[in-house]
Amino acid sequence: MGKNIQSLFRGMRVSDFFFLWVLFANLLLVAYLGIGNYQNGAKVATSQDNGEEIVAWFSSLAAKLEANEPIEPAACKPVDEENKFTKDVKVNHWKNCVEALFAAKGPFESYSNLLHPDGPAYSSKCNKKDLVTSGSFIFEKLTINPAGPPGISPMEPGEKLISGLNIRLSLCDTGYYLVKIGEFKL
Amino acid sequence: MSLQSLSLGSLNLRIRKRVFNLFFNHRIKKNYCDQFEHFITYMIVLNMAGLVLEHIPVIYETREHLFHIFDVFSLVVFSVEYALRLYVAPEDPAFSSAKYPRLAYCKSPFALIDLASILPFYLGAFFDADLRVLRALRLLRLFKLFRALAPAVNEFLELNKDKSYRYKIYALVNETPTSGNLHHIFDMFIVTWVILSVLAVIFESVHSINYYLHSEFIILDGIAVAIFSTEYLMRIYSSPEDPKYKGWLLGRLRSASRPTSIIDLLAILPFYLEAVLHHLFDLRFLRVFRLMRLLKLARYSGATQSLFIVIKREWPVMKAAVFIMLLLVMLAACLGYLFEHEAQPDKFENIPQAIYWSVVTLASVGYGDISPITPAGRAITIVLALLGIGIFAIPAAILSSALSDQLRIERESMMTELYTMLEDGVISADEQELIEAEAKRLHLSQGELTRLLEKAKVEMGVDHAHEKDAKGGKPGKANTGEMSLEFLSKHPELAAEQLKITISKLQQIVSVSDRQELSKFVENPDNVTALQSSLLKLLLQHDGDKSKNKG
Numbered sequence: 001m002g003k004n005i006q007s008l009f010r011g012m013r014v015s016d017f018f019f020l021w022v023l024f025a026n027l028l029l030v031a032y033l034g035i036g037n038y039q040n041g042a043k044v045a046t047s048q049d050n051g052e053e054i055v056a057w058f059s060s061l062a063a064k065l066e067a068n069e070p071i072e073p074a075a076c077k078p079v080d081e082e083n084k085f086t087k088d089v090k091v092n093h094w095k096n097c098v099e100a101l102f103a104a105k106g107p108f109e110s111y112s113n114l115l116h117p118d119g120p121a122y123s124s125k126c127n128k129k130d131l132v133t134s135g136s137f138i139f140e141k142l143t144i145n146p147a148g149p150p151g152i153s154p155m156e157p158g159e160k161l162i163s164g165l166n167i168r169l170s171l172c173d174t175g176y177y178l179v180k181i182g183e184f185k186l
Numbered sequence: 187m188s189l190q191s192l193s194l195g196s197l198n199l200r201i202r203k204r205v206f207n208l209f210f211n212h213r214i215k216k217n218y219c220d221q222f223e224h225f226i227t228y229m230i231v232l233n234m235a236g237l238v239l240e241h242i243p244v245i246y247e248t249r250e251h252l253f254h255i256f257d258v259f260s261l262v263v264f265s266v267e268y269a270l271r272l273y274v275a276p277e278d279p280a281f282s283s284a285k286y287p288r289l290a291y292c293k294s295p296f297a298l299i300d301l302a303s304i305l306p307f308y309l310g311a312f313f314d315a316d317l318r319v320l321r322a323l324r325l326l327r328l329f330k331l332f333r334a335l336a337p338a339v340n341e342f343l344e345l346n347k348d349k350s351y352r353y354k355i356y357a358l359v360n361e362t363p364t365s366g367n368l369h370h371i372f373d374m375f376i377v378t379w380v381i382l383s384v385l386a387v388i389f390e391s392v393h394s395i396n397y398y399l400h401s402e403f404i405i406l407d408g409i410a411v412a413i414f415s416t417e418y419l420m421r422i423y424s425s426p427e428d429p430k431y432k433g434w435l436l437g438r439l440r441s442a443s444r445p446t447s448i449i450d451l452l453a454i455l456p457f458y459l460e461a462v463l464h465h466l467f468d469l470r471f472l473r474v475f476r477l478m479r480l481l482k483l484a485r486y487s488g489a490t491q492s493l494f495i496v497i498k499r500e501w502p503v504m505k506a507a508v509f510i511m512l513l514l515v516m517l518a519a520c521l522g523y524l525f526e527h528e529a530q531p532d533k534f535e536n537i538p539q540a541i542y543w544s545v546v547t548l549a550s551v552g553y554g555d556i557s558p559i560t561p562a563g564r565a566i567t568i569v570l571a572l573l574g575i576g577i578f579a580i581p582a583a584i585l586s587s588a589l590s591d592q593l594r595i596e597r598e599s600m601m602t603e604l605y606t607m608l609e610d611g612v613i614s615a616d617e618q619e620l621i622e623a624e625a626k627r628l629h630l631s632q633g634e635l636t637r638l639l640e641k642a643k644v645e646m647g648v649d650h651a652h653e654k655d656a657k658g659g660k661p662g663k664a665n666t667g668e669m670s671l672e673f674l675s676k677h678p679e680l681a682a683e684q685l686k687i688t689i690s691k692l693q694q695i696v697s698v699s700d701r702q703e704l705s706k707f708v709e710n711p712d713n714v715t716a717l718q719s720s721l722l723k724l725l726l727q728h729d730g731d732k733s734k735n736k737g
Contacts (some may be wrong), residue, residue: 019419037408173317179393
């Protein structure tokens with residue numbers, strides 16, 4: 001076997017060596033690009049885990065409200081459907097809530113955009129034209145449609161936080177596809 | 187007592203020989219040797235897949251017991267394999283000449299690998315061992331694959347020892363007379379990776395799977411691209427070895443523009459383009475193009491090649507059928523637009539929309555989203571639907587009849603090959619292998635192959651010739667070219683002739699051999715029996731006398 005293996009490389013020409021170099025260089029390139037892809041994949045997986053934490057936090061809101069426990073940040077406290085037009089009741093808006101969540105000392109302070117550290121941690125749309133939206137969390141409002149699939153629209157900054165509001169959390173991945181993480185109800 | 191032990195010993199010998207012949211003897215064709223080796227290979231591959239899957243928590247945690255059962259099963263299979271190999275070692279020509287064949291087997295590299303892949307688990311039962319170490323040791327099972335790979339590599343290097351490095355690569359990636367078994371292993375490897383990567387692309391689109399296995403899919407894709415790009419480079423680099431693609435640049439360019447090469451390129455291109463250009467263009471659609479890898483399998487299917495030949499051959503007729511179809515579609519669309527536009531301006535808004543309606547109607551699909559409501563429109567629809575059945579059936583009928591024609595042509599060419607092979611009245615082992623390979627390509631069953639062989643023999647008069655020879659007192663030959671003992675027992679004069687020929691052959695062998703080496707070999711009583719020794723000595727002596735006389 002050893003002798004035979006030696007005979008494999010005997011009488012090699014310059015072109016053969018060049019071919020081997022090309023082969024090796026290609027493997028290096030694939031490894032380099034593959035490692036880059038894998039690192040991005042790992043970041044997406046970490047962001048997914050973070051997203052699950054966010055969904056769990058929002059899902060626990062209803063229980064806290066029922067138990068009359070204080071909600072921190074207060075900007076995320078939803079109001080009841082029947083009180084939303086009452087003058088003395090302060091209605092929170094989505095912009096304030098999400099900013100408070102990701103702000104310093106907020107529960108998700110450490111959750112940043114892992115794919116684009118300079119990009120926003122959350123955004124309203126996964127936008128191919130806005131490269132830095134890749135890696136950000138996307139919150140979408142779900143409007144229940146009894147006749148078919150729910151209607152989906154971006155969570156506008158001025159959206160009022162009303163109890164029972166259905167929200168879907170997704171992640172904008174490397175290819176600008178939405179990776180659905182979970183849904184929750186305020 | 188001694189009689190009983192003697193019979194037990196002979197029974198043991200018989201069983202050992204039978205087991206060896208059944209599962210390990212490569213020289214016997216119709217045994218279970220290949221099946222047994224394939225089974226072991228699949229078990230090794232499954233073990234490796236299991237090892238990878240165990241590191242994916244979402245798969246492993248809920249199915250831990252299944253993994254454990256499979257592990258125990260694998261251990262039993264590999265242990266039985268090791269025990270059987272050890273048991274039949276005295277029958278194995280590789281070890282039978284050793285003083286202690288079983289010990290010789292135990293010391294062989296493959297046996298050591300086999301042992302290393304099972305022993306740690308038995309030791310683990312008695313000693314406290316880190317389970318992670320035991321799991322890692324399962325990787326040793328991968329080395330068991332060398333049992334299949336090493337002989338193929340040796341055979342390949344032996345067959346190509348005088349060839350250039352580029353030719354060796356050509357022989358590895360293409361079927362050539364010197365490709366041997368290594369080429370088949372290479373093909374199998376590529377096919378396996380094609381299937382794996384296509385499955386990965388399909389499952390990647392399932393959100394619930396991709397959510398948990400995203401990183402694993404990335405690794406799989408990276409490995410697949412590394413393999414396919416290496417294969418692509420090997421094919422392009424070695425293509426000038428093909429007489430059709432001579433020339434270091436033009437030949438390679440011509441080879442690269444072949445449909446199969448383009449498919450190979452499309453299978454890897456999305457990876458590079460997406461990685462390099464994703465900031466500049468929206469290349470998400472390229473991900474789906476990875477499914478083009480499935481087309482790589484076309485290279486390995488004779489049926490696909492037959493289909494391509496058929497389409498190429500029948501293209502003029504197909505073109506005529508397609509032309510009539512297009513004519514009808516356009517005519518029906520124009521009439522549909524003419525009659526229905528006023529009644530349903532939203533549905534028959536323009537002629538392209540009417541074309542959509544006419545194609546759906548002609549092809550008998552009939553989605554129903556656009557349907558005529560005017561009497562004239564409905565009348566056209568009736569005619570169109572009836573015509574559609576016939577018109578759309580024409581290309582299908584052309585293709586199916588041409589395909590069966592192609593199969594007939596291929597079978598006829600196989601028959602011609604059979605006639606050529608039977609010209610000498612004998613089908614050698616090599617010819618038999620060629621026939622079997624061709625029959626496999628044409629998807630012929632063993633029964634059909636035997637029938638074709640019989641037909642060819644009858645038409646060539648081979649069987650009759652044998653009968654005639656026997657009647658006329660001429661020596662009858664079996665398929666192998668040897669005279670049957672039964673035939674010789676009935677014809678003593680022929681038996682004497684045969685003996686004379688055999689003795690002449692022996693004399694020839696002795697005269698061209700090294701006499702000293704032969705004498706040394708004959709002197710050793712372990713090598714030959716007493717009769718063989720006397721005969722050989724006589725031949726050597728006769729040869730020696732002849733040389734002296736000449737001198």
